[in-house]
Amino acid sequence: MGTRHQSHPPKFAVLENVKGICPENQLGRLALDAYIEMLHEAGLPFEIVRLQAANFGVPQLRERVICLVDHRRPRTCLMQTQRH
Numbered sequence: 001m002g003t004r005h006q007s008h009p010p011k012f013a014v015l016e017n018v019k020g021i022c023p024e025n026q027l028g029r030l031a032l033d034a035y036i037e038m039l040h041e042a043g044l045p046f047e048i049v050r051l052q053a054a055n056f057g058v059p060q061l062r063e064r065v066i067c068l069v070d071h072r073r074p075r076t077c078l079m080q081t082q083r084h
Contacts, residue, residue: 019063046068
């Protein structure tokens with residue numbers, strides 16, 4: 001996350017990926033760990049959730065992994081399934 005983020009961190013950001021990034025998948029876990037490491041190094045508070053896209057009006061039956069960065073929330077890292 002380059003130096004720009006260190007001097008002007010985003011107030012809010014969304015990172016989206018397929019469920020293959022979940023801890024159950026060894027290669028996906030490497031990518032998820034990279035997300036987490038970059039966010040921790042940048043000092044950004046975040047939450048990670050697993051969503052079923054169809055529950056939010058998206059015409060597909062794919063699970064998605066969403067990483068929410070929000071300075072109003074405490075620093076955390078969760079992998080949980082959310083339902084609308």
